Amino acid sequence: MSEDYRSMWQSLGLDLVAHDALLGVLGKFYQDIYLAQNNRPEGMGYFDFVMSEVHGLRIKELLDEKKAGRKIIGTYCVFVPEEIALAGNATMVGLCAGADFATEEVEKILPRNTCALIKSTFGFKLGKVCPYLEASDMIVGENTCDGKKKAYESLGPLVSNLYVMDIPQMKSDQGRALLKAEYQRFKQAVEKLTGVTIDPPRLKAAIETVNNKRKAIHRLSKLRQADPAPISGLDALLANQVFFYDNPQRFTDSVNKICDELEKRVAEKQGVFPSGTPRILMSGCPMAVPNWKLPWIVETSGAVIVGEESCVGERGTRNLVSTSGNTVDELMDAIVDRYFQVDCAIFTPNPDRLNHVEEMVKAYKADGVIHYGLQFCAPYLMESIPVAKALEEKKIPTLRIETDYSMEDVGQLKTRVEAFIEMLR
Amino acid sequence: MSEDYRSMWQSLGLDLVAHDALLGVLGKFYQDIYLAQNNRPEGMGYFDFVMSEVHGLRIKELLDEKKAGRKIIGTYCVFVPEEIALAGNATMVGLCAGADFATEEVEKILPRNTCALIKSTFGFKLGKVCPYLEASDMIVGENTCDGKKKAYESLGPLVSNLYVMDIPQMKSDQGRALLKAEYQRFKQAVEKLTGVTIDPPRLKAAIETVNNKRKAIHRLSKLRQADPAPISGLDALLANQVFFYDNPQRFTDSVNKICDELEKRVAEKQGVFPSGTPRILMSGCPMAVPNWKLPWIVETSGAVIVGEESCVGERGTRNLVSTSGNTVDELMDAIVDRYFQVDCAIFTPNPDRLNHVEEMVKAYKADGVIHYGLQFCAPYLMESIPVAKALEEKKIPTLRIETDYSMEDVGQLKTRVEAFIEMLR
Numbered sequence: 001m002s003e004d005y006r007s008m009w010q011s012l013g014l015d016l017v018a019h020d021a022l023l024g025v026l027g028k029f030y031q032d033i034y035l036a037q038n039n040r041p042e043g044m045g046y047f048d049f050v051m052s053e054v055h056g057l058r059i060k061e062l063l064d065e066k067k068a069g070r071k072i073i074g075t076y077c078v079f080v081p082e083e084i085a086l087a088g089n090a091t092m093v094g095l096c097a098g099a100d101f102a103t104e105e106v107e108k109i110l111p112r113n114t115c116a117l118i119k120s121t122f123g124f125k126l127g128k129v130c131p132y133l134e135a136s137d138m139i140v141g142e143n144t145c146d147g148k149k150k151a152y153e154s155l156g157p158l159v160s161n162l163y164v165m166d167i168p169q170m171k172s173d174q175g176r177a178l179l180k181a182e183y184q185r186f187k188q189a190v191e192k193l194t195g196v197t198i199d200p201p202r203l204k205a206a207i208e209t210v211n212n213k214r215k216a217i218h219r220l221s222k223l224r225q226a227d228p229a230p231i232s233g234l235d236a237l238l239a240n241q242v243f244f245y246d247n248p249q250r251f252t253d254s255v256n257k258i259c260d261e262l263e264k265r266v267a268e269k270q271g272v273f274p275s276g277t278p279r280i281l282m283s284g285c286p287m288a289v290p291n292w293k294l295p296w297i298v299e300t301s302g303a304v305i306v307g308e309e310s311c312v313g314e315r316g317t318r319n320l321v322s323t324s325g326n327t328v329d330e331l332m333d334a335i336v337d338r339y340f341q342v343d344c345a346i347f348t349p350n351p352d353r354l355n356h357v358e359e360m361v362k363a364y365k366a367d368g369v370i371h372y373g374l375q376f377c378a379p380y381l382m383e384s385i386p387v388a389k390a391l392e393e394k395k396i397p398t399l400r401i402e403t404d405y406s407m408e409d410v411g412q413l414k415t416r417v418e419a420f421i422e423m424l425r
Numbered sequence: 426m427s428e429d430y431r432s433m434w435q436s437l438g439l440d441l442v443a444h445d446a447l448l449g450v451l452g453k454f455y456q457d458i459y460l461a462q463n464n465r466p467e468g469m470g471y472f473d474f475v476m477s478e479v480h481g482l483r484i485k486e487l488l489d490e491k492k493a494g495r496k497i498i499g500t501y502c503v504f505v506p507e508e509i510a511l512a513g514n515a516t517m518v519g520l521c522a523g524a525d526f527a528t529e530e531v532e533k534i535l536p537r538n539t540c541a542l543i544k545s546t547f548g549f550k551l552g553k554v555c556p557y558l559e560a561s562d563m564i565v566g567e568n569t570c571d572g573k574k575k576a577y578e579s580l581g582p583l584v585s586n587l588y589v590m591d592i593p594q595m596k597s598d599q600g601r602a603l604l605k606a607e608y609q610r611f612k613q614a615v616e617k618l619t620g621v622t623i624d625p626p627r628l629k630a631a632i633e634t635v636n637n638k639r640k641a642i643h644r645l646s647k648l649r650q651a652d653p654a655p656i657s658g659l660d661a662l663l664a665n666q667v668f669f670y671d672n673p674q675r676f677t678d679s680v681n682k683i684c685d686e687l688e689k690r691v692a693e694k695q696g697v698f699p700s701g702t703p704r705i706l707m708s709g710c711p712m713a714v715p716n717w718k719l720p721w722i723v724e725t726s727g728a729v730i731v732g733e734e735s736c737v738g739e740r741g742t743r744n745l746v747s748t749s750g751n752t753v754d755e756l757m758d759a760i761v762d763r764y765f766q767v768d769c770a771i772f773t774p775n776p777d778r779l780n781h782v783e784e785m786v787k788a789y790k791a792d793g794v795i796h797y798g799l800q801f802c803a804p805y806l807m808e809s810i811p812v813a814k815a816l817e818e819k820k821i822p823t824l825r826i827e828t829d830y831s832m833e834d835v836g837q838l839k840t841r842v843e844a845f846i847e848m849l850r
Contacts, residue, residue, distance in 0.1 A: 150807035382575035
C-alpha cells in the first residue's frame with residue numbers, strides 16, 4: 001500500500017497498526033480462498049483488483065467525491081434504498097462486516113450472544129479499522145432484527161451521524177404505510193444532508209442506475225443455470241458483495257463484462273467444475289466480506305454453489321423498481337412496492353421466501369439447499385426449521401448449518417458438508 | 426386432586442401422566458419456595474389457594490364460563506388489551522410458562538438458542554400440560570421480540586385458533602397508528618368470536634374493571650415502600666403473576682384485602698425481614714409461574730425485593746386507561762394511549778424504561794438493582810448494558826444476571842447475588 005493511503009487512513013482516524021493487521025489477514029484469506037480457485041473467468045480480475053484496493057482506491061474515490069461536494073451514506077441493510085441516496089447526490093456504501101475484530105471491546109457493549117455480523121460491525125468501529133464507516137457523512141441503521149435494532153442504540157453514542165429507519169414486521173397495509181412514511185422521511189434526511197432537492201428526473205435516473213446494477217446481477221445469475229456452472233459460487237458471491245461498495249456504473253459494466261465471457265463459456269460448455277458436479281443453493285443469512293467460510297468449504301468439498309438466496313444475493317437484488325411513474329410520489333411508491341417485496345425473515349409470516357427458495361432450486365437446477373444461519377440470528381434460525389421441513393417434504397435435500405465467523409468449526413462443518421454432498425451424488 | 430379434575434383435564438386433551446408430574450414438581454417447588462417463607466401476610470392464603478387450584482378450580486371456572494357462552498382468550502404479552510376482551514364478553518388468561526417441559530420435542534421446532542420462556546410455552550403445548558391453552562377459544566400472539574414473532578409461525582400449525590397482533594417498534598406517529606389499527610382489528614376479532622358488539626358502556630365497564638386490578642396492585646406496591654417491607658418480593662411477585670389468571674373482580678378484592686393487612690403492618694412497623702435489610706429492585710424480563718428462581722435466591726441471601734420493573738410487575742401494571750371518553754373511538758384511543766406507554770425493550774429507543782427504573786429505585790428506596798435477563802432474550806440483554814451503565818453512573822449499584830429456567834446455575838447465582846447484597850450493606 002502506498003504512503004498516500006496511510007495518511008488517508010490516518011486522516012480518517014483509523015488505527016494504522018490494527019488496520020495493517022486486518023488487511024494482512026484479509027489479503028491472506030483472499031489469496032487462500034479466491035486466488036487458489038481454478039478456471040476463474042478473466043473478468044474476475046476486476047474484482048480481484050477491487051478487493052486489493054477495497055480500503056485503498058475506493059476510499060480515495062469516496063473522499064474525492066466528498067471533496068467535490070457529494071455525501072457518503074453508510075448502511076447495514078438492503079432495506080435502505082440506494083435510489084434515494086443516489087437521487088440526492090449521495091453515494092451509498094455497505095458497512096456490514098464479516099470478520100471478528102476487537103471482540104473483547106465489543107463484548108463490553110453487546111451481549112456475548114449477539115450474532116457475529118453485528119459484533120463485527122462494532123468491532124470494526126471500536127477497533128478503528130473501517131474506512132467506509134469513518135468516511136460516511138450519515139450512517140443509516142434500520143429496525144430489522146432485535147439484535148440490530150437494539151445495537152444501534154449502543155452504536156449511536158459511538159458515532160456522530162446515526163440515522164435510524166423503522167421497518168415494518170408484517171406485510172399489511174399498515175406495514176406498507178410505515179415503510180412509505182419511513183422512505184419519505186429518509187428522502188427528506190438525504191435532501192437535508194446534501195442540499196439537493198430530489199425531483200422526478202433525478203429519482204428516475206437513480207432508479208435506472210440501481211436497476212442496471214440488478215439487471216447485470218440477474219444476467220450473471222441466469223448464466224449460472226448452465227451445467228457445468230461457468231463461474232464459482234465464491235466468485236459470484238464476491239460480485240454480490242461488491243454490489244454494496246463499488247461505483248454503480250462501473251460495477252454494472254464489470255459484471256456485464258464477466259457475463260459476456262460467461263456466455264462464451266456456456267456456449268462452449270466450459271465450466272469451473274466438471275459437468276455433473278453437485279449443485280448447491282445457499283439460503284439464509286447475508287455474508288459480508290470476508291465471510292467466505294461456508295462457500296469455501298462447500299466448493300472445496302466437491303460441489304458448486306449456483307445461487308444465493310440471501311440479502312447478499314438474490315433476495316437483495318431480485319425485483320426492479322418500476323420507472324413508469326412521472327412524479328416523485330409515483331416513483332417513491334414504486335420504490336416502496338419494490339422493497340416491500342423483500343422476503344427477509346424479519347417479516348411474519350414470510351411465505352414468499354420459501355416460494356423463492358423453491359423457485360431458485362428449480363431455476364438453478366440445484367441438487368440440494370444449504371441453509372446458512374448465523375449463530376444467535378433468531379429470525380433466520382427460527383425460520384430455517386419450517387423452511388427445511390417444507391423443502392424436505394418436496395424432496396429437496398436440505399442441510400441446516402449454524403455457525404459464526406470463527407474458523408474453529410471448519411473441520412466439523414467440512415465433515416457435515418461433505419456427507420451432505422456425497423448424498424446428492 | 427379430585428377425579429372431577431382428572432376427567433376435566435382428559436376432556437381438554439391433557440397428557441395426564443405428564444400433567445401429574447408437572448403438578449408434582451410445581452407443588453414441591455411452591456412448598457419449598459413460598460410456604461417456607463416466614464411472616465407472610467394472612468391474605469396470601471388466598472394466593473396459596475389459587476396456586477393449589479391453578480389447574481383445577483380456575484380451569485373449572487373457565488369451562489363453566491364457556492358453557493354459559495363466554496369465550497376464553499389466551500395471551501402471551503401485556504400488549505394484548507384485557508379491556509377489549511372483557512368488553513366483548515371474553516375472559517383473558519395469560520399463557521406464558523415458567524418451567525422447562527418436553528425440551529427435546531421443543532428443540533425439533535425451535536432453535537436451541539431460544540429463550541426459556543418461548544421454549545416453555547411450546548413445551549407446555551407439545552407436552553399437553555397446559556389446560557389454559559387447551560381451554561382457550563382464541564390464542565393471541567404478538568410481534569414483540571424476534572423470538573416470539575417467529576415462534577408463532579411454528580405455533581400456528583400446533584393450534585387451531587392462533588391470532589397474531591402486530592406491534593410497532595418505535596414510538597412514532599406511524600407506530601401509534603399501527604397499534605391503533607391493530608387494536609381495532611383485535612376488537613373486531615373479539616366481536617366476531619363472541620358475537621357481542623362492543624359499545625361504550627361495555628368498554629367503559631371493562632376499562633374500569635382492569636383499572637381496578639391495576640389500582641389494587643398500585644396500592645400493594647406503595648405499601649412496599651415501607652421499611653421494614655411488609656411483604657416479601659416473592660409474595661408480591663405471585664400477586665403480579667396471578668393478575669394474568671384470576672377472575673378480575675376477585676383478584677382486585679383479594680389484593681385489596683392483603684393491602685388492608687399490610688397497612689396495619691406498616692403502621693406497626695412490622696415486616697417480613699428486619700428493618701435495614703438491603704432492598705432490591707428487580708428489573709428486566711417477565712417471570713411467569715413457576716419461574717421464582719432468582720427472587721428466591723435474592724430473598725434467601727439477605728435482601729428483600731421491593732419492586733419489579735417487569736411485564737409481570739410495574740411495567741405491566743402502571744398507568745391506567747382514561748375513562749373520560751364517551752364513544753367507542755374515544756375509549757379505544759384511551760386504550761391505545763395507555764398501552765403505547767409500555768416501555769418494553771422491543772421499542773427503540775426506549776428511554777422511558779431507564780427513567781422508570783430510576784423512579785422506582787427512588788420510590789421504593791432500593792439499595793440496588795438486579796437486572797434479570799433471560800438467556801437469548803436479545804432485547805432485554807442488549808438494553809441491560811446501557812441501562813446498567815447509566816444506573817452505575819448515578820451511583821445505583823446494579824448486578825446483571827443472565828439465566829434460564831434450569832436449576833443448574835443456582836449455586837453460582839447465589840454466590841454472585843450474595844456478594845452483591847454484601848456490597849449494599
